Amino acid sequence: MAEIVSSALPGSVTRRGFIKLAGCAAFGGAAAIALPDFAAAGKSDRVKPVLAPEAHFWEKVRQEFILDPDVVYLNIGTTGAMPRRVLENYAEYNRLAASRPRTFESELGASFGLPDQRAQLAAQFGCNADEICLSRNTTDGMDAILNGLDFNAGDEILLTHHEHIGALSPLNVLQDRYGVVLTEVEIPVLDVRNAIQFVERFAAKISGRTKAIVFSHITYKTGTRLPAKDLCRFARENGLISIVDGAHAPGMLKLDFHDMGCDFYAGAGHKWQCGPGCTGILYMRNHGENLPKFWAQNSSTYTFLAQPAGNLRGQYDIAYAMQYRGQANISAQLAMVDACNMWERIGRERIEAYVCGLSAHLKKALQKKFDGLGTFFCPDKPEFASGLTSFNPFADVTDGPRLTTFVQRLQDEYGYQARYTNFRLYQDDLEDTYAVRISTHLFHNRKQLDGLVAAMFDLYGQMGG
Ligand SMILES: Cc1ncc(COP(=O)(O)O)c(C=O)c1O
Missing domain, CATH: 3.40.640.10 (Type I PLP-dependent aspartate aminotransferase-like (Major domain))
Structure with a gap:
């Protein structure tokens, strides 16, 4: 970072402009880095429109992530996953920082105070x-x-x-x-x-x-x-x-x-x-x-x-x-x-609608599969819903060992990585309530969630219902 020059107050903060050095033009500055153009996604005629346009669009988005295909990652609530281009840019910034530690910030357009x-x-x-x-x-x-x-x-x-x-x-x-x-x-x-x-x-x-x-x-x-x-x-x-x-x-x-x-x-x-x-x-x-x-x-x-x-x-x-x-x-x-x-570029409103649409789909699918059994702790009403779905399939929602085992087995045996949360349902509760917390994001699709619901129901049966 450019340093503070204490001799010149208060305009003491050096504000070096963006300097494009030779060799850096390929990604000269954060504004010029390569990011996917989603405006065109869904319209390409190179890809056969097997999926409906909206599903095709989100499939293109999904391909921007390098998540382990053997695991369905459902814990964005703890931490997310960098898209490929962001990861590549990050690596490039680090490479530049390591090779030109004194100039990489200005080369990337990161003036003092950003x-x-x-x-x-x-x-x-x-x-x-x-x-x-x-x-x-x-x-x-x-x-x-x-x-x-x-x-x-x-x-x-x-x-x-x-x-x-x-x-x-x-x-x-x-x-x-x-x-x-x-x-x-x-x-x-x-x-x-x-x-x-x-x-x-x-x-x-x-x-x-x-x-x-x-x-x-x-x-x-x-x-x-x-x-x-x-x-x-x-x-x-x-x-x-x-x-x-x-x-x-x-x-x-x-x-x-x-x-x-x-x-x-x-x-x-x-x-x-x-x-x-x-x-x-x-x-x-x-x-x-x-x-x-x-x-x-x-x-x-x-x-x-x-x-x-x-x-x-x-x-x-x-x-x-x-x-x-x-x-x-x-x-x-x-x-x-x-x-x-x-x-x-994708559109934040579009992301919100997709993410909340997925969680609505998940709730509906759980309700159907479990035939009304189990408890949801997340509201159904759209204005109070989010990309986090919390649910406990068991009758005793305070049985921590059972629910935590359920979450662990869902990961180990079925490949769905969610997490559990525990909380006081009511302020004065002496005992915690437990729930599986499932994060659904822009890189998921309904098919994965249907697979999750089937896995949850199967495991629920194995664990004695
Ligand atoms: C509601 C809430 N606040 C704060 C945090 C801490 O987040 P961070 O890791 O960004 O500090 C979390 C993490 O899960 C959270 O769920």
Whole structure:
């Protein structure tokens, strides 16, 4: 990364332009790398139209992935899989980094603070370039947000009873370090009906000391998609900071942060967006009313950007300030932007419709095969559904050993690699409920899911039903 030249403040950040060196023209800069042209896919007359045009299109997309054909990978919720071209670009960036460590960034158009890449992401995620930066992952983003805000003893934060440890850990630090009060809100699981239900659950817990709400856009435990826009409006109307754990949404859903109206949103680049490991996106609202005080304590540029502006929100580019946090894996970050650009070419709305269509198909197929037996923990209603399907075929949903064995055998004996989750179904439960969690993404097709359902039913029979 170009270094900070401390003699010239505050314009101390060297902003070397994009320099195309001889020998690099083949992939000169992230914007010029090779990515598949999906606009033409599905129209080619070189391939016989054996499949319907839409299925043919997704088959072409599927061919962009190098997933092990002997395994049906259904755990994107933990981590995704890089498409071939992204992987190749990533390798090329690393090769260049190894051969020309001092110049590869500028050769690839990665100026200090990644302004071009942030502008590309801003256009894709419905925000301004001074509101989005590339993070290491969701955990990193949640930590930066929660430890960057001003909280004092007695301040209260509301969170759902289905949050991930990536949010819970920094929240518990705030509790132990400053005496912040954490109040759990039970969200509906089996009886999801409408957005008001969720808002009312939060509203019932609000107090004079409440300062912020934290919720997952899509919970990792059940795959329930929360009504983010309604919850953010509720927060705004009550003067609360809205902090969204968006681990599962980028790359699965079409996102528009301004429309959502959240204050902060931490997402993964390595899950549904299928970038390399250790990549993510972090949105921090930087315009409009009531910008919360923020201490960019894990930013190497606080001294040069926030401090000269009196750390006044809206007076400096917070995304720029949060982009540089010491030496980064620039190759990985550029490859993640490549993955984002590939998604744009396919169409993010089209991906969302396909992914959610697959999970709807899976639910229907499970219902049919199991003849109504078993329990779904993910809602059926499209607006609350996602690419994560959670289901337990057994009558005793608290039988952990049985369900975890089921998931393991599904992988070992049938080649379907999903995962299990365990959670409190109701906030006061003393015993956890278990579910198989199945991630369906743009590289899957219905035939694979039908095979999965048949395998699950067969195994269910073998395990005594
Ligand atoms: C809801 C949620 N938040 C945070 C994380 C942590 O994600 P990351 O690996 O991107 O830090 C996960 C991981 O599965 C998750 O499901």
